[in-house]
Amino acid sequence: MPVKGWIEVHDLHCKGCALCVSACPQDVISLDMERLTPKGYHPAHLIADGCTGCAICAIVCPDAAITVYREAPVHPQKAPASA
Amino acid sequence: MMTTPVKPEIQVVYQRPDSFTDLTTHYCPGCTHGIAHRLVAEVIDEMGLREKSIGVAPVGCSVFAYKYFNMDFVEAAHGRAPAMATGIKRVLPKNTVFTYQGDGDLASIGMAEIIHAAARGENITVIFINNAIYGMTGGQMAPTTLPGMKTTSSPFGRDVELSGYPVRMCEILATMEGAGYIVRRSLHDAKHIRQAKKAIRLAFETQERGLGFAMVELLSSCPTNWEINPHEALDFIAERMVPVFPLGDYKVNEELKH
Numbered sequence: 001m002p003v004k005g006w007i008e009v010h011d012l013h014c015k016g017c018a019l020c021v022s023a024c025p026q027d028v029i030s031l032d033m034e035r036l037t038p039k040g041y042h043p044a045h046l047i048a049d050g051c052t053g054c055a056i057c058a059i060v061c062p063d064a065a066i067t068v069y070r071e072a073p074v075h076p077q078k079a080p081a082s083a
Numbered sequence: 084m085m086t087t088p089v090k091p092e093i094q095v096v097y098q099r100p101d102s103f104t105d106l107t108t109h110y111c112p113g114c115t116h117g118i119a120h121r122l123v124a125e126v127i128d129e130m131g132l133r134e135k136s137i138g139v140a141p142v143g144c145s146v147f148a149y150k151y152f153n154m155d156f157v158e159a160a161h162g163r164a165p166a167m168a169t170g171i172k173r174v175l176p177k178n179t180v181f182t183y184q185g186d187g188d189l190a191s192i193g194m195a196e197i198i199h200a201a202a203r204g205e206n207i208t209v210i211f212i213n214n215a216i217y218g219m220t221g222g223q224m225a226p227t228t229l230p231g232m233k234t235t236s237s238p239f240g241r242d243v244e245l246s247g248y249p250v251r252m253c254e255i256l257a258t259m260e261g262a263g264y265i266v267r268r269s270l271h272d273a274k275h276i277r278q279a280k281k282a283i284r285l286a287f288e289t290q291e292r293g294l295g296f297a298m299v300e301l302l303s304s305c306p307t308n309w310e311i312n313p314h315e316a317l318d319f320i321a322e323r324m325v326p327v328f329p330l331g332d333y334k335v336n337e338e339l340k341h
Contacts, residue, residue, distance in 0.1 A: 013107050018313065018314065019317070053094075055097040056273045061117075062114055062117030064099040067097065070094050
């Protein structure tokens with residue numbers, strides 16, 4: 001199962017430059033054309049499932065507007081090997 | 084045998100570095116100045132240098148850098164950041180001193196200061212942003228403008244017969260004996276941004292280990308004055324700037340290789 005991740009975009013920092021949109025390897029980021037930030041830009045947002053939390057969007061973001069989260073991969077833990 | 088169900092744990096993979104203030108930068112959307120700022124802030128956070136760092140801001144687009152870094156900062160006269168950093172470092176040798184300069188500041192009016200700071204082997208770190216244009220004043224031709232590149236003061240393209248050839252700072256400074264770490268990196272995609280961060284870290288380590296003058300040149304974009312969109316501006320760096328300003332290590336002190 002792929003790792004599940006998601007991003008939060010800070011409204012005051014995002015300037016809608018769309019560098020994250022073209023950098024996203026999963027193509028799940030786009031500019032939200034229905035909404036304006038207080039600064040007057042269309043902010044980036046997630047448009048579909050599939051984010052893996054790779055943080056490439058945050059690496060190319062010139063305004064450090066993106067916080068990236070990821071669910072840690074779950075490894076089923078075996079019970080202690082006692083009789 | 085029982086398996087214990089485990090709740091997925093939520094990790095923060097990436098967040099805004101602590102060395103940044105909460106202010107929104109004045110840079111145009113898509114300007115790679117922001118990326119360079121962020122890399123410097125991340126490296127300072129990772130090395131735990133914030134309490135003892137003193138930055139020197141230049142004149143140019145990054146003139147307000149002191150507002151965006153949450154650390155001590157001073158503002159230098161145009162081009163004189165290396166001279167100011169020299170003074171600070173000599174008076175406070177235990178502090179980490181770095182300058183953040185653009186190409187109009189460092190390669191034009193500040194040419195003498197940067198050359199002599201390197202020749203003296205001042206133990207400072209210089210972050211040099213090369214975007215081949217004067218950004219703040221409206222896109223005039225800079226010493227680093229590419230041959231044939233259109234700017235507001237060379238509307239038919241830079242004519243090398245009239246205004247000469249671009250200045251390559253890394254190549255010049257690598258000839259200085261006082262230089263410990265001189266490299267050129269680019270900010271045009273995630274891979275190169277990661278490499279740039281490693282270089283910035285080594286540049287700060289050069290200073291911490293007292294190995295002399297360190298400079299990282301970062302090829303940057305200026306979508307507004309190049310009059311293209313931010314994504315195309317990154318392609319412009321890869322296709323047009325990298326051939327003129329080859330990426331690479333121009334001088335690396337032997338001790339840094341271990």
